[in-house]
Amino acid sequence: MSHSLKRTGTILSFLLPSFIGFIIFVLLPMIMAFGLSFTNYSGGPNFRFIGMKNYVVAFTNPEFLKYLWVTFKFMTVTVVFQIGLGLAFALILARDFRGCSFFRGALYLPNILSSVAVGLAFMFIFEPTSGFMNQFLISVGLPTSKWLAGSKSALSVIITIAIWQNFGYYMVLFIGGLQNISMTLYEAAGIDGANKWKQFVHVTLPGLSPMLFYGVTIAVIRGFQVFDYIYIMTGGQQGGGPAGSTNVLAFDIYLNAFTYFRFGYASAESVVLMIIILAMTFLQSHGQKKWVSYDIV
């Protein structure tokens, strides 16, 4: 056996376990979901091929389009604020000063908590009658809100909690990126007369752009996939937020699959969601050539 053949065999043997897992738990379910999206499968053997009907029903259903819109709203706001706040705190905490480790840890801490635990805790804080938030507002003489029980406020509350829990992750990511930018670049820019803002625009941002690209991509994907907060905080199996105001696409997929047993339709919705995520990721990946610099550091 030649050396290269043995080497290839060794590499393959190490890759094989995770590849088997990938085939069983990712690839096969994806193929099955795609196939089932063309059927009226309801969890049993008696189903038939119905062509594009599930897709036609989805795109002619105003509720589906509404859920898609709620998903876009959730994704857009969370991405902007998670990345923005992550970057802002990274710029502050990337420097060494007394207590910086504590603040880094404190801001990252929510990210390691379970979304379920966070959701339950915030349910009590935003309880619409006697919750902490309303008690606080009353104590300072401000008007109270229905929070999670209001069809206009529930989504904003959930978005705020999602931002609070996740921006620390991006902060840590960006701190790592900032610490990799060579100080000599700042020194050179300073000698050339660049002020702090110009240094940020022309040195920091390009130096951080690979991390920003990765962060935005992950945040977009996570934004589209949101489910846990909606399920925990606004009604679970009882159909989601007040008057469906917080129902995102992933939640509607869950309802159709596991409450109505319309697995075929739910598969079609999943395929649509997957295509949207793939398209967004492709656009970002394609667009990175214009703004991501891999050679500045």
Place this chain on the structure above:
Amino acid sequence: MRTKKILLVLTLIACLASSVFAAGASETKAAPAADGPVVISYYTWDDSSHKALIDTFNATHKDIQVKAQILPAADYETKLTTLLSGRADIDAFMEKRQVDMFGQYDNGYLEPLDSYIAATGKPNPAVEAFKSSSVINGDTVVIPWRGGAYYTYYNKKVFEKAGVPTPDYYVKRGEWTWKKFEEVAKAITAADPSLVGSTIYIWGGQGFFQAGQAGDSIVTPDGKIDNIDNVVKQLEMRKRLEDVGAMWSLVDMKVTKLHYSKQFYDGNVGMLLIGEWFPGQMVTGRNDGLLAYDFEDWGITRLPCDQSEYVTVGLPTGNCITSYSKKKQAAFEFINWMSGPEGAAIAASYGVLPAAPGEAAKAEIAKNLPKGNSLDYFLEEKGNNTANFSPYGTRVETEFAKLQEDFLLGNINIEQFKTNFTKLLNDIIKTTY
């Protein structure tokens, strides 16, 4: 050395792969029953009365043993569907959401039970009592063990505090209508704003009490929209009551996950309209020290009713046998026993209303109800309608719940509700395929 390493890696991969498949195999492997008793695999959810029924059956039957598979109640329907799809080792199971039987029947998972019942030589009283909700396309697919009936549960202390006669007073006078219910609930809260006159829980089906009593189906099993006027009437009543604090806000209950039992245990709610299982929860509340008042301070009476003859609503809870079970006869003997007099007596001792209560069961029920006329109302002969028992049931209830919230939050008026609800029902009928 390298060959050994490669062999080691390959062995580990083989172990990993075999463990994946073995995990699935262990779920489908039938329990050994060579010379001993026939062991059947039975799925239900976590409930003390279910456990007692299984334990008693196992203790009193030598030839059949029930291997209980207890799933969490909250995820029961989801997990059961997944298990049935995977043809897991299930001989019999308890149906938690009765309308799910339509899908299970269409997929061929349910064994028709008519020949098994015929072989016993007599009709099954529980099936006879709930025929309309036990039969699909002429096949009996479930044997009810728990009856289905909604009642008015009331807290005597709250009524005393508010200086209002208890609901049974109006029942005796033949005046316990929905209008009177609204008046009484408002009177309680008006007398003391810290008291909440009434509670109707968040489940979509709770919005169909009046429709059910009137015999409206919402959507008929053959896919036609039925009269929705009674749904509208009840919804308007709810809004009026919520607006003056005489009914617990539906949206608040849902978001805060405030359970109806907790509201009633706490002693601030005057009336709770809920099903026949609630006395069992009251017994649990008493045993766990959760009641803010004495066990004798509550009562049961009829559901408010506008019909000339009293009728309540509710679906029974029953057991099904899987069509692919290899131990159908043993499974039938178990579920038939559960709905029979012995099973009924055990169920009743847990405060549950059996589908066919015998004399022993009635004596047990009496022990778990407050003194007075509650037992009479609990066990009286009554009509029982089942609104929304159709293949569209789950979607109708869930989608109705969303629209109901839209109305209760003031986002739409009642005319918009009617238009949207009719459109919604049409969409559900068109997209159920």
